[in-house]
Amino acid sequence: xxxxxxxxxxxxxxxxxxxxxxxxxxTIGKGEFVGIMxxxxxxxxxxxxxxxxxxxxxxxxxxxxxxxVDRLTDYExxxxxxxxxxxxxxxxxxxxxxxxxxxxxLPAMLRSDxxxxxxxxxxxxxxxxIGLSDRSSHLPRELSGGEQQRVxxxxxxxxxPDILFADEPCANLDTENSSVVLDLFDEINHELKQTIIxxxxxxxxxxxxxxxxxxxxxxxxEDSG
Amino acid sequence: MGKKELKVALFLAWRSLRRGxxxxxxxxxxxxxxxxxxxxxxxxxxxGIGQTIKTQxxxxxxxxxxxxxxxxxxxxxxxxxxxxxxxxxxxxxxxxPHYSKGATLKYRQRILGSSIRAIRPIDEKSVSPLYTKMxxxxxxxxxxxxxxxxxxxxxxxxxxxxxxEFYPSLGGVRVGDxxxxxxxxxxxxxxxxxxxxxxxxTSTDNAAFxxxxxxxxxxxESLDKAEYITVKTKPGYTEKSVKDVLxxxxxxxxxxxxxxxxxxxxGSVLQSFDIINMVSLIVxxxxxxxxxxxxxxxxxxxxxxxxxxxxxxxxxxxxxxxNYGFQVIIxxxxxxxxxxxxxxLLALYLSIYPIVTPEWSAYMHLTPIDLVWNSLxxxxxxxxxxxxxxxxxxxxxxxxxxxV
Numbered sequence: 037x038x039x040x041x042x043x044x045x046x047x048x049x050x051x052x053x054x055x056x057x058x059x060x061x062x063t064i065g066k067g068e069f070v071g072i073m074x075x076x077x078x079x080x081x082x083x084x085x086x087x088x089x090x091x092x093x094x095x096x097x098x099x100x101x102x103x104x105v106d107r108l109t110d111y112e113x114x115x116x117x118x119x120x121x122x123x124x125x126x127x128x129x130x131x132x133x134x135x136x137x138x139x140x141x142l143p144a145m146l147r148s149d150x151x152x153x154x155x156x157x158x159x160x161x162x163x164x165x166i167g168l169s170d171r172s173s174h175l176p177r178e179l180s181g182g183e184q185q186r187v188x189x190x191x192x193x194x195x196x197p198d199i200l201f202a203d204e205p206c207a208n209l210d211t212e213n214s215s216v217v218l219d220l221f222d223e224i225n226h227e228l229k230q231t232i233i234x235x236x237x238x239x240x241x242x243x244x245x246x247x248x249x250x251x252x253x254x255x256x257x258e259d260s261g
Numbered sequence: 262m263g264k265k266e267l268k269v270a271l272f273l274a275w276r277s278l279r280r281g282x283x284x285x286x287x288x289x290x291x292x293x294x295x296x297x298x299x300x301x302x303x304x305x306x307x308x309g310i311g312q313t314i315k316t317q318x319x320x321x322x323x324x325x326x327x328x329x330x331x332x333x334x335x336x337x338x339x340x341x342x343x344x345x346x347x348x349x350x351x352x353x354x355x356x357x358p359h360y361s362k363g364a365t366l367k368y369r370q371r372i373l374g375s376s377i378r379a380i381r382p383i384d385e386k387s388v389s390p391l392y393t394k395m396x397x398x399x400x401x402x403x404x405x406x407x408x409x410x411x412x413x414x415x416x417x418x419x420x421x422x423x424x425x426e427f428y429p430s431l432g433g434v435r436v437g438d439x440x441x442x443x444x445x446x447x448x449x450x451x452x453x454x455x456x457x458x459x460x461x462x463t464s465t466d467n468a469a470f471x472x473x474x475x476x477x478x479x480x481x482e483s484l485d486k487a488e489y490i491t492v493k494t495k496p497g498y499t500e501k502s503v504k505d506v507l508x509x510x511x512x513x514x515x516x517x518x519x520x521x522x523x524x525x526x527x528g529s530v531l532q533s534f535d536i537i538n539m540v541s542l543i544v545x546x547x548x549x550x551x552x553x554x555x556x557x558x559x560x561x562x563x564x565x566x567x568x569x570x571x572x573x574x575x576x577x578x579x580x581x582x583x584n585y586g587f588q589v590i591i592x593x594x595x596x597x598x599x600x601x602x603x604x605x606l607l608a609l610y611l612s613i614y615p616i617v618t619p620e621w622s623a624y625m626h627l628t629p630i631d632l633v634w635n636s637l638x639x640x641x642x643x644x645x646x647x648x649x650x651x652x653x654x655x656x657x658x659x660x661x662x663x664x665v
Contacts, residue, residue, distance in 0.1 A: 090573050091660045111577065118575025129570040131273070133280040143574050145269050175280065191574065 037231055038064040038087060038199065043096035045082050045254075056082040058254035060096070064247075066198075067229040069221065071236055071245030078251040080235040081203055087233065088121055088201040089113050101198065118146055122192035124202040128184040130176040130191070137163065137172040140190045147195060155194065162190045166220060182213030189220055193230070200224070202234040206241070218244045262579050270580045274587035286592065289556050293596020293643065294603055296549040300635050301604040301627065304538035308626035309611070311531055319519050321465040324388050324491030325500045326507065327522060328356070329515040336486035337513060347490065350506050352498030355387035358487030360476055366415065366469065367441040368431035371423070375415060377442060377469050379476030379484070388493040391458060391465070398436035398456030405472045409440065409452035412466035413459035428467060442469075448479045461622070542635075546642045553592075553646035557585055561654040568654055569662030582648065582655040589647025596643075597636045604632070 043060040046053050057079045064070055072080045085091040086098060089105055098105045101120065108116060117123075122143075130139045137159050144155035163169045166186040168179075176184055185205055192200055202221065206214035222244055224230050234245070242248055250258035278286050319325055328347065330337045337343060340358055347356040360379040365372060382401040386392050392400040401410055417430025434440060436454055443449045452471065460466055477484050494503045500518035507516045523531070561568070568581055608625040615622040654662075 085660060088573070090663070091658075114572070114575055114577045117573065121575075123573055125570065125573075129567075129573075131276075131567060131571070133276045134273075138276070142269075142576075145272070146265065146576060146580070148263070148265060195575075 074251035122197035270583035294599030297600025300545040307534040357384035578655040585651030593643035
């Protein structure tokens with residue numbers, strides 16, 4: 037499902053080069069719940085952004101669903117993200133002017149293969165699943181951090197993506213809310229056979245992951261798979 | 262960009278305006294409304310002044326169409342036959358002759374040079390509203406002899422000292438007083454002042470009128486000639502069409518409409534108005550464009566992270582660009598509507614309470630075409646001002662936008 041070869045990402049800040057990723061080779065299969073862990077600055081988020089087509093690698097190749105993503109145009113990448121990928125960010129990243137229900141169905145609204153009745157029904161179903169059906173007409177600012185992150189997860193899965201990327205989704209949550217979010221990921225992974233790649237630096241999250249990839253200084257230092 | 266994408270862009274724009282900062286949206290709408298009012302106000306005020314001047318020239322000087330003697334001639338001759346011909350033409354309400362003579366007016370110790378104009382009062386009433394402008398006494402009757410009506414400026418005011426007068430006058434003539442008129446040909450006659458008028462049109466208020474028959478006494482002959490003939494057109498007929506008919510019938514080789522005369526007489530004034538209007542229009546457009554550019558730029562800069570996130574979840578950059586574009590379009594529509602309301606209320610107010618100066622009274626001459634044209638110009642400026650920053654920010658790399 038996901039394959040990278042010799043993936044490098046170098047940031048240039050004036051004359052200084054910072055190697056964020058330094059030759060990463062990995063393969064992730066369908067339905068895996070992968071945790072990318074490592075200390076701060078190890079390249080976890082950079083790897084996630086490259087795999088999620090949010091950034092461009094300096095060198096190396098990324099194959100998603102047997103497609104060399106380097107060959108995709110900007111428009112094709114946008115469509116790939118819309119149809120195949122889902123994202124959950126650290127700071128929820130909900131549109132503040134949209135209600136919970138509108139935030140959830142926004143990615144579905146853009147898909148030409150989805151009818152309005154269909155994605156509205158899916159939204160209702162997902163909100164019920166995450167326990168927020170009574171909050172569907174609320175604005176994000178009226179929700180707690182944990183609730184906002186659950187809405188972000190609902191938005192990420194409304195299009196039933198092949199791969200779900202989560203960039204430290206529990207970083208701003210307390211342990212109780214973090215558990216709720218991780219249980220939700222676990223449920224999605226089991227029930228929908230969803231591939232999930234999640235960045236975390238909390239050791240206690242490890243118990244949720246099928247596989248842990250540890251990074252240090254831009255290199256993979258441990259791969260439990 | 263398909264229908265679906267445009268629908269999402271409109272959805273995002275509308276939600277952003279409805280649930281975003283209300284004060285910012287209202288402020289932007291008010292700014293656009295004021296810019297629209299600014300674009301409309303000065304040009305329509307100048308148009309109003311121009312219209313007032315034109316009306317006064319039509320009413321008190323030349324009518325809708327002016328028939329003058331052909332080049333080299335001093336008078337339109339064979340007057341009665343010419344008047345019969347003109348009055349029989351389609352589109353002609355009435356034609357009336359004018360004949361004037363330079364004279365010196367004397368009243369007590371005051372002496373004043375002026376032009377004495379001879380008119381046929383009944384015909385004149387059909388062409389000029391002078392008879393409605395009497396502020397004392399009454400208008401001339403057809404058979405009046407030895408009677409004169411004079412402008413307010415000539416009559417003067419006894420309470421104002423001669424050296425303080427802006428225009429020289431006879432120093433306070435009243436109805437019933439007798440004034441002596443010495444014509445250039447030596448003919449002298451005392452006239453009783455029958456009425457005093459005030460038109461607000463300087464050259465008319467500096468004139469005096471007597472009947473045609475009185476002027477025949479001055480000239481010592483029957484006057485079958487006129488300096489010029491003023492023609493009033495019937496409603497529904499254009500001045501140009503009446504002029505063409507008169508010329509086709511060979512009334513005179515020199516027939517001019519008011520517009521023909523105005524382009525010569527006050528063409529440069531109107532041209533100056535046009536230049537000022539253009540400068541005012543350009544300034545308004547620049548202000549509107551810059552304000553909207555700043556508003557949308559601030560809005561997009563503040564939303565950079567959100568724009569990055571929208572792009573990350575699969576919203577195409579053109580949807581994001583149109584989202585901001587639609588916001589500007591909606592703000593511009595509301596702003597222009599507000600501007601139309603303000604401008605219309607101002608126009609209504611000034612039509613009731615015009616700005617009055619010693620020379621003219623000004624109101625706003627506002628036409629639907631002015632409103633539509635200015636709306637389109639402002640709308641185009643707003644769309645340009647909104648789309649430029651929206652285009653720029655939508656093209657930013659997802660990572661750099663999200664890193665904010």
